Amino acid sequence: MPRQPLPTVLRYLALGIGAFGALLPFAYMIANALKTYAETVTRINPNPFSPAFWPAVPQWSNFAEVWLGDAFGHYFLNSFIISLATLCGSLATSSLAAYAFAKLRFPGKETIFSIFLLTLMVPETVTLIPNFLVISALGWTDRLAGLTVPFLASAFYIFFLRQFFKQIPDSLLENARMDGASNLRILWSIVAPIAQAPLSTVAFLDIASSWNSLQWPLVVVQTPRWRPITVGLARLISEEGPQIQLRMAGALISLAPVVLVYLVAQHQIVDSLSTSGIKE
Amino acid sequence: MRRNRRIRYPGTRHGLSEAISGYLFVLPAALVLAVFGLFPLLYNLYISLFNWHIKRATFIGLGNYKEIFGGLEPFALLAISTILITAGCALVGKKRKLLVRLLALALLACGATCLAFGLPQINSSGDPDMLRSFRVTLWYSLGTVPVQLFFGFLVAVALDGKFDGKQTFRVIYLLPYIVPAVATAAVFERLFSLRPESWANQILALFGSHPLQWLREYKGVLELLFGLAPTHGVGPLSDYWSTWAAGPSLSLVSIMIYNYWVFIGYYALIFSNGLAAIPRQLYEAASLDGARSFTMLRRITLPLLSPTTYFLTILGIIGTFKSFNSIYVLRDPSTGGATDPMSVYVFFQFFHGGRFGYAAALSMVLLVIVVGLTLIQERSMGKRVFYEQ
Numbered sequence: 001m002p003r004q005p006l007p008t009v010l011r012y013l014a015l016g017i018g019a020f021g022a023l024l025p026f027a028y029m030i031a032n033a034l035k036t037y038a039e040t041v042t043r044i045n046p047n048p049f050s051p052a053f054w055p056a057v058p059q060w061s062n063f064a065e066v067w068l069g070d071a072f073g074h075y076f077l078n079s080f081i082i083s084l085a086t087l088c089g090s091l092a093t094s095s096l097a098a099y100a101f102a103k104l105r106f107p108g109k110e111t112i113f114s115i116f117l118l119t120l121m122v123p124e125t126v127t128l129i130p131n132f133l134v135i136s137a138l139g140w141t142d143r144l145a146g147l148t149v150p151f152l153a154s155a156f157y158i159f160f161l162r163q164f165f166k167q168i169p170d171s172l173l174e175n176a177r178m179d180g181a182s183n184l185r186i187l188w189s190i191v192a193p194i195a196q197a198p199l200s201t202v203a204f205l206d207i208a209s210s211w212n213s214l215q216w217p218l219v220v221v222q223t224p225r226w227r228p229i230t231v232g233l234a235r236l237i238s239e240e241g242p243q244i245q246l247r248m249a250g251a252l253i254s255l256a257p258v259v260l261v262y263l264v265a266q267h268q269i270v271d272s273l274s275t276s277g278i279k280e
Numbered sequence: 281m282r283r284n285r286r287i288r289y290p291g292t293r294h295g296l297s298e299a300i301s302g303y304l305f306v307l308p309a310a311l312v313l314a315v316f317g318l319f320p321l322l323y324n325l326y327i328s329l330f331n332w333h334i335k336r337a338t339f340i341g342l343g344n345y346k347e348i349f350g351g352l353e354p355f356a357l358l359a360i361s362t363i364l365i366t367a368g369c370a371l372v373g374k375k376r377k378l379l380v381r382l383l384a385l386a387l388l389a390c391g392a393t394c395l396a397f398g399l400p401q402i403n404s405s406g407d408p409d410m411l412r413s414f415r416v417t418l419w420y421s422l423g424t425v426p427v428q429l430f431f432g433f434l435v436a437v438a439l440d441g442k443f444d445g446k447q448t449f450r451v452i453y454l455l456p457y458i459v460p461a462v463a464t465a466a467v468f469e470r471l472f473s474l475r476p477e478s479w480a481n482q483i484l485a486l487f488g489s490h491p492l493q494w495l496r497e498y499k500g501v502l503e504l505l506f507g508l509a510p511t512h513g514v515g516p517l518s519d520y521w522s523t524w525a526a527g528p529s530l531s532l533v534s535i536m537i538y539n540y541w542v543f544i545g546y547y548a549l550i551f552s553n554g555l556a557a558i559p560r561q562l563y564e565a566a567s568l569d570g571a572r573s574f575t576m577l578r579r580i581t582l583p584l585l586s587p588t589t590y591f592l593t594i595l596g597i598i599g600t601f602k603s604f605n606s607i608y609v610l611r612d613p614s615t616g617g618a619t620d621p622m623s624v625y626v627f628f629q630f631f632h633g634g635r636f637g638y639a640a641a642l643s644m645v646l647l648v649i650v651v652g653l654t655l656i657q658e659r660s661m662g663k664r665v666f667y668e669q
Contacts, residue, residue, distance in 0.1 A: 022541070105302065126643045129643065130319070149316075152308075155313060255459040259459060269458075
């Protein structure tokens with residue numbers, strides 16, 4: 001960079017302090033998830049570089065206690081099923097619609113697209129009460145359908161994918177049409193492979209948003225049957241009292257899958273998040 | 281639509297089948313978005329006109345809105361001023377004729393006058409809990425957005441250019457933003473607990489300070505720091521203004537600290553994209569002219585980065601009006617709502633209070649604010665529109 005480059009030492013010092021701050025809460029989470037209850041009150045050195053920040057002997061049994069005793073295993077599976085169902089549905093509906101908006105011509109296309117975009121402005125708080133009443137009327141409270149169906153389409157994903165689909169040259173599609181391929185076939189075997197990067201970005205965003213969601217499941221789930229892990233964790237925090245090590249073990253379990261996917265697909269996720277402006 | 285037919289498919293038959301495919305492809309998404317995205321807007325408006333306590337009861341028209349704003353008159357004044365100011369803003373523009381600009385000015389002045397008459401009435405007779413949640417939202421925006429912008433920019437500068445380990449730092453900085461807020465808020469709920477052995481109090485102890493209540497503290501930070509106790513009984517507005525003077529509660533400040541932790545890395549990434557897009561020739565030319573680095577920062581970097589700054593500002597403010605997950609975990613009922621922004625207040629009116637009609641009316645107010653902010657953002661971003669999920 002021609003603007004005077006930062007001195008290397010200064011740069012790494014600044015970035016190191018920042019990274020320390022970003023990672024400290026995770027260190028606290030791991031350390032306390034492995035402590036005994038007594039240690040969470042007595043071994044409390046605030047410096048993560050001191051051995052007294054960490055447990056004397058890691059208590060791996062805390063995870064078993066949360067997984068079985070607090071039913072986190074069950075909630076984990078619930079969240080997994082909910083995320084998977086939402087992912088499949090929204091990926092299908094969004095890529096179909098994005099393909100139509102990008103590559104097909106039909107009357108009223110632009111109008112329909114801008115009506116879709118309107119839904120992006122509406123905060124969840126506004127749709128919460130009417131959607132709860134609709135879901136109740138359908139008898140979908142405490143059921144998988146109630147947790148997934150409202151999220152089976154997203155105007156944001158359609159908007160995001162449409163931009164990429166538009167860049168695919170028409171000639172590729174025309175050739176396939178000449179060979180008698182249907183639009184569905186073209187979407188599946190030509191467009192989807194080319195647009196793998198944006199499609200996997202959408203997939204990650206969708207997994208993260210359904211795995212992390214709290215407000216909607218709080219409202220539509222009353223029994224443990226379909227309770228997702230976020231609600232389970234929120235309940236553990238408010239009910240478990242002083243059992244810090246169990247809360248931290250629960251928190252660690254609930255963020256593990258998201259972190260795993262993130263680390264595997266880090267390059268793509270960091271790049272697409274920093275260019276697209278997306279928020280929880 | 282210059283090219284109405286494809287060259288290879290001149291017949292109308294193909295046009296028709298293409299249109300049918302188009303509608304069929306859009307249909308599934310359209311159904312979901314219509315039922316769960318658009319219909320709720322109308323239905324919410326309908327609910328807000330009823331005395332709806334879990335079950336629908338009587339139609340009360342604007343009753344819920346009157347309760348929020350303390351009567352029909354302040355509500356009407358606020359609505360009129362909103363319309364006037366919106367119209368005024370829409371007409372303002374450098375290329376307009378003088379007459380239009382004068383009209384815009386008149387509209388803005390009328391709007392401001394209505395607001396000036398309406399606000400004191402809302403202050404004195406509106407729903408005090410709504411006013412508090414609005415105040416919390418404003419403090420929350422003011423306390424988080426500038427700090428995140430400043431530190432996000434600093435980190436972006438440190439991240440700029442090519443160096444070893446860049447990707448690792450980027451991954452680490454985005455980590456707090458990616459993971460479930462419930463899980464990380466659970467950590468901060470411990471870090472900032474009122475116990476003397478909590479992490480925050482240990483740090484205070486290093487400096488020889490007494491432990492604080494942190495997330496349990498309903499008192500304002502200015503009150504705690506300077507002893508600005510709220511005064512009572514000096515005129516009709518004194519209670520209201522003195523609660524402003526006490527500053528945001530320490531519990532809210534603790535939540536803001538959590539927010540910094542989540543968002544500074546995200547802001548830094550967006551900023552570093554903005555920095556990378558600035559043409560380097562500008563800096564070369566400036567340094568040939570003998571400009572110092574501070575001058576370059578002020579004359580080149582900051583102006584060219586302003587769209588990014590602007591985008592992050594509005595996004596941040598909208599975020600405070602929508603925030604829920606972290607506050608649901610971090611709030612303590614004993615603070616009496618000192619940490620609850622509007623979105624959380626609406627949720628509790630609905631979910632715990634069972635006041636569906638009233639909560640729906642409150643959420644319509646929230647909708648107007650968020651849509652207003654979004655429109656401002658889109659208008660000024662021009663073609664480079666960013667959308668929120």
